[in-house]
Structures are given as structure tokens and as C-alpha cells.
Amino acid sequence: MTKLDETDRKIIRALQREGRLSNQHLSQRVNLSPSPCLRRVRNLERAGVIDGYAAIVDQEAYGLPVTVFLQVRLDRHSQDTVTAFETAVAGIDEIMECYLMAGDRDYLLRVVVASLADYEEFIRRRIHKIPGIASLDSSFAFGVVKRSQVLPG
Amino acid sequence: MTKLDETDRKIIRALQREGRLSNQHLSQRVNLSPSPCLRRVRNLERAGVIDGYAAIVDQEAYGLPVTVFLQVRLDRHSQDTVTAFETAVAGIDEIMECYLMAGDRDYLLRVVVASLADYEEFIRRRIHKIPGIASLDSSFAFGVVKRSQVLPG
DNA sequence: ACAATATTGGTAGAATCTGCCAATCATAAT
DNA sequence: ATTATGATTGGCAGATTCTACCAATATTGT
Structure with missing residues (x-):
């Protein structure tokens, strides 16, 4: 291109x-x-500049009002640990986004669930099953102030 | 509905x-x-369940390879300060997402720019102009591990 | 200026969308 | 069980849109 x-x-x-x-x-x-x-x-x-098209769905109307940002630290950064984590992430539907972060080599995940109870379930059943995680830190969102699909420029 | x-x-x-x-x-x-x-x-x-449709664009191919998560704290949480901040956010194109967070009453923003230099520009010219900000914390993303448009369930 | 290349605008046939109508299904009441 | 009610479905015809070509125009490099 x-x-x-x-x-x-x-x-x-x-x-x-x-x-x-x-x-x-x-x-x-x-x-x-x-x-x-x-x-x-x-x-x-x-050329992959336009990577696809998507319907934008209202999380609340769809029954998923809870958004949580989850910061993950791995205990080691061996290829195995990283690959295991990233593969697991790819297969978990509740994880809408996952970024590899600078700094302490963390991951930042945006997680969407129906309720707090479901979030606990999610942590227990999905995240705790992944090997090599050193620490977790959950930050809950009260609401969305802005969400844009249009890149600047 | x-x-x-x-x-x-x-x-x-x-x-x-x-x-x-x-x-x-x-x-x-x-x-x-x-x-x-x-x-x-x-x-x-x-009914607003489907809120619209969007082309999904590759940030890098579009020339915007840098993603930064910016955490903002306001010095007061008066209606005025909050409204001023949220209005400003709505008008800044580089801010793709903004969440009101639980905890220390922070905001979490996802910012997209072309370069580190542009990010400095962005902070100076856009963020520092907003009144009532107590602290800023920028976390840079090395890359995107996952990004999904499909809600779970 | 010239040739080579890329981009544009037009067109016809195929596919698609849209707004209707009657037929079908589910539910509940008698 | 039967009937009535409402919701949902499937089909159809006219209008719109997409697609794959063509010739014409614009752009680029030498």
C-alpha cells in the first residue's frame, strides 16, 4: 500500500x-x-487499513453494564509465560481489549461482564487458571464519558 | 424495547x-x-441496542502507532470542574475513550497519537489547558495483544 | 514534450433493499 | 377444545445499490 x-x-x-x-x-x-x-x-x-466493519452495541442495553480495567503482572517474562498468557487472553470472550504496557511490563485489559458477581466468577474461573500471573489489580468504571470510533488527524 | x-x-x-x-x-x-x-x-x-456501525481502522497503517493510557485526577469534584473536564474531553479528537473510574475518582483516557513528540504536544496544548486537573499519569502501550468488537454472552 | 502509469467517470446487468400484504405461530381467555 | 388477539413470519415488486468492465482524463518521470 x-x-x-x-x-x-x-x-x-x-x-x-x-x-x-x-x-x-x-x-x-x-x-x-x-x-x-x-x-x-x-x-x-x-491493504488492511480498513480492517473490517462492526456494529457498535450499547453494553448496557445488551445486558453488560460492568466494565473493569484489569492490570496484570507476570512473575516471569519468559517466552513460555508470555505466550501462555496471550493465548489465554485471546480465548476469553469477556476480555474486549488487551494491551502490552511499558513500565513494569504489565498488561492492561478491558473486561466486560454483567455484574460484580460475574466479575468474581470471571477472575476465579478464567484469570486464576492462567499460569505465571504475579499480581492483579482491578479498577471499576462508573461509566463511559466518551467513546469514539474516529481516529484523529 | x-x-x-x-x-x-x-x-x-x-x-x-x-x-x-x-x-x-x-x-x-x-x-x-x-x-x-x-x-x-x-x-x-x-431501540439503541445497535448504536451505529463503524469501519475498524488499523491505527498503525493510518499513521497513529502510539497509544497512551492517561489517568487524570481532578483537584475538586464540583459540578463545574467535572463538567468542564468532560466537555473538554468530548472535543479532543486524540481521546478515543474516557471512563469515569471508581476508587480515587479518576478518569482513564485512551489517547492515540502519531509519535512521542505529538504526545508531548497533546499534553501541553490540550490537557494542560483544562482547569481543575490535580495530577496526570501516562502509561504507554507497546502494542495491542487483543481487540474485540464482539461482546461476550 | 512525450510516454508510461495511475486515476477517473460512465454504463449495464446482477444483486440488494424497502415497504407493503397475507399467512403462520403463540398466547390466553372462554 | 375452540376462538380471538397480537406478534412474527415469508413473499413480492419497485426502487436503490453494487459490481465489473470500458474509454477518457490526469499525473508522473524522463
């Missing part, structure tokens, strides 16, 4: 806001005719 | 994974004919 020009960025911004925009509407929003607009979108998809 | 039944959940799961699925494909994936399937989708949209 070569560089993104301003039209590509306009397309990306529009589709981050409205992922199901029809190609016709998209094309007039970026001052292009439908053909080249669609071709640009497909190129962005093939 | 009444309760979500299993078909609704199947629809939601499918659209979280593939937000641009055509209604025809979606309908056969949930064992329904296109008409009732589309009606369910529209109902979920109107």
Missing part, C-alpha cells in the same frame, strides 16, 4: 462514523463518482 | 463481527427470511 492521500482519509473518516454508508452517498461525500470511490474503499480493505 | 431473544443475539453477534453483512446473508445466518431479519435489525437500531 502506498501513502494515503486526502481522499483516502476522507473515506476513512466517513466510514468510521457511518460504517454502512452506501457507496453512492460516500462517493458524493468525498467528491468522487461511485466507481473510483468504491475502488479506493476496496484497496483500503485489501 | 422488550427483551432480546436468541435470534436478536445472533443478529447482534453477526453484525459485531461483520458490520456490512448484507441482510440476505445475515438472514440465512440466523435462520430467518430477509423480511423479518431486516425488521429485527431496524428495531435494534431504533
